[in-house]
Amino acid sequence: MKIYRCVECKEYTMEKEHCGQACVSVEPAKYSPDDKYAELTRKAKEEERTAQGLI
Ligand SMILES: [Zn+2]
8 A cells, every 4th residue: 555645735645646736655664763652652641551450
């Protein structure tokens, strides 16, 4: 699956064209620092939930 971004309205789309313009393809950033941070946040939340369940 490929994701494109409209150069005109900045919307993400799966269409190759949007607003009458050719869209630019967007590569999914799987290993971005943001994702790693999100993963850590998710783990912290899970631990928090587990701790609350034990009380
Ligand atoms: Zn557009």
